[in-house]
Amino acid sequence: MAEVQLKGVTKTFGPDVALNNVTMTIPDGSFVVLLGPTGAGKTTTLRMVSGLDKPDSGQVSIGGRDMAGLTPAQRNVAMVFQQYSLYPHLTVRQNLEFPLKSPLLKTPQADIDRKVEETAEILQISHKLNNKATALSGGEMQRVSIGRALVRDPSVYLMDEPLSSLDAKLRADLRVELKSIQADSGATLLYVTHDQIEAMTMATHVGVLDNGSLVQFGAPREIYENPVSIYAASRLGQPRINVLPADIFGGAPSGALNIGLRPEQIIQGEGEDSFVQRVEHLGDQTRLHLTFKSHDIITVTDAHTELKSGDIVQIRPHNPFYFDASGARLA
Structure with missing residues (x-):
């Protein structure tokens, strides 16, 4: 795994400023949650780290290496999106194998089989390995989507609201599983959500974003107990803070x-x-x-x-x- 650094990262789309001079360090082995409403800059930050978008100015580095000009594959990141992004004509096993069969990785088949079996057991989908993706429930499809990231050994995992389309019980179950997996593996994980419960229960660090600016960065408890502004205070806590x-x-x-x-x-x-x-x-x-x-x-x-x-x-x-x-x- 690796430390991720953003230094003065700015990104605009026409007249809209998506990120405004964002500087942030995601420590090696941390579970960092980016928190904020729609339009705050969470997904854009994720895309800067992944290489799906390029910053207008500033620098993104992973493991101390400048990522300028490198593709997502060259950055060795694994992404999980809100939508399942599975191949419907393939089985669960084939979906999980797919990232490992990249010509860039050259993973031996024995290692592929081992990693698929281990990941399927962790996510409790071993009994579904021979099922087509179209035969799965929503929760099972998202587990497979997460599994496609977990089978790899990337520098950093990037997750964009992976639980938001699931029902409440599945969200709660997968929150526990994701945090356990991250803690056991020591993975560096950058996770986007607007759900403060996910932030409070899973994160080692929270980055509060507002209109493209990083308002506060720290441990969830630190932000809850020592917010720098009304906006930061309102991002965490249920019921919401009373402002009078x-x-x-x-x-x-x-x-x-x-x-x-x-x-x-x-x-x-x-x-x-x-x-x-x-x-x-x-x-x-x-x-x-x-x-x-x-x-x-x-x-x-x-x-x-x-x-x-x-x-x-x-x-x-x-x-x-x-x-x-x-x-x-x-x-």
């Missing part, structure tokens, strides 16, 4: 326009009165939808709470975040 006028509780620092409160930053049972509008029982937790001084707040409480709509709950902030007029975090 800075002086709603009093005591705001100079220059603050907004206060940010995650559920654990709201102390219940003391402070000022808020009104319960709705109670959502989710099994392991209960969400409270509150109204406080005409503002909506969502927080969580004990799973077995007896609170109900119309009740009054006293609340106060605890170690809140404050943001200035630009949305930047105040110390």
